Amino acid sequence: MYLSNLQQDDLYLPNEMVALDLLTGYPSRKGLENAILSNGKIVNVVSKSYGHLSNRLFFEKAENMLIEAGLSFQRRSINRNDRSFVLDLIIENKNYFEVKNNKDQILPMLRFTNSYDGSEKTTGHFGFYLKVCAKGLHVADTSVAFSVRHTRNNTELVMPKLSDLFEKFLENEYYSIITNFCKLQTVKLLDTKQFVMDILKQINLFKYECSDKNPSPSKKSREVLEIIDQESLLLDEAPNLWLGYNAFNRVLHTTLKKSFQRQKQLDQKLFNTVLEML
Numbered sequence: 001m002y003l004s005n006l007q008q009d010d011l012y013l014p015n016e017m018v019a020l021d022l023l024t025g026y027p028s029r030k031g032l033e034n035a036i037l038s039n040g041k042i043v044n045v046v047s048k049s050y051g052h053l054s055n056r057l058f059f060e061k062a063e064n065m066l067i068e069a070g071l072s073f074q075r076r077s078i079n080r081n082d083r084s085f086v087l088d089l090i091i092e093n094k095n096y097f098e099v100k101n102n103k104d105q106i107l108p109m110l111r112f113t114n115s116y117d118g119s120e121k122t123t124g125h126f127g128f129y130l131k132v133c134a135k136g137l138h139v140a141d142t143s144v145a146f147s148v149r150h151t152r153n154n155t156e157l158v159m160p161k162l163s164d165l166f167e168k169f170l171e172n173e174y175y176s177i178i179t180n181f182c183k184l185q186t187v188k189l190l191d192t193k194q195f196v197m198d199i200l201k202q203i204n205l206f207k208y209e210c211s212d213k214n215p216s217p218s219k220k221s222r223e224v225l226e227i228i229d230q231e232s233l234l235l236d237e238a239p240n241l242w243l244g245y246n247a248f249n250r251v252l253h254t255t256l257k258k259s260f261q262r263q264k265q266l267d268q269k270l271f272n273t274v275l276e277m278l
Helices: 020-024 053-066 160-187 192-203 219-234 241-254 260-275
Strands: 015-019 034-038 039-048 071-080 084-091 097-099 106-113 122-129 135-137 147-150 155-158
Touching: 015 020, 020 034, 053 071, 053 106, 053 155, 053 160, 053 192, 084 122, 106 135, 106 160, 122 160, 135 241, 160 241, 160 260, 192 219, 192 241, 192 260, 219 241, 241 260
Parallel strands: none
Antiparallel strands: 015 034, 034 039, 071 084, 084 106, 097 106, 106 122, 122 135, 147 155
16 A cells, blocks of 8 residues: 655754753853754753753654564654654554545554654654545544653663554554544535534634634635535545544644644544534
């Protein structure tokens, strides 16, 4: 199963933690003794007890977990300004599910996030990947529990055995969420504009109207409506709650300027809100 056009940003840029006074020539105050450099830029100032976790240590360890579990996968990587990073590992060799008139497939996915500027927590969680629509759905609760041990001269990462964790995810969460995806597909949207307005009233991602004086759909609202129409034509089915959720999901992850962590929180809230419309 080949996934094309996956984003492949460089995650393994030169990075290091150095003493701030060596960089500036001035003494630094307590608690701000070291600087984090990424690709030649200072992106964070931290205390001398801070343990810097490089992408190479974290993300390569994550990939090795899947290899050791015997899972085939493809990778997607996102680099935001050499400061915050995502590695998506899309699992291909088992347990995909077909939806949307069998014209798309949902694959289990692992997302790992890290940052050098402190804007993101170092986390790992399960999610889903839509093959045709080329986007992730971050609505699962199952996390990858790991520990980072910091010493003065070293940072050690301890990961769990992924094969057991993956099977547990499939048994406890994967199929229950897939069932909800299929339920959303059965509810047609008779008025897509009203659907978009109703969602935005509850979640407040952005304003539906252009302005208080102009009630026409805003640029982002029009984008959601256009995506619903496009995917409806692409998949040869009438607009429904599933397509409505997907349209908001795409705008959330591509248009809105949110942190990766905030995107996941809003995606979960969006999914639950649409699910309540059943």
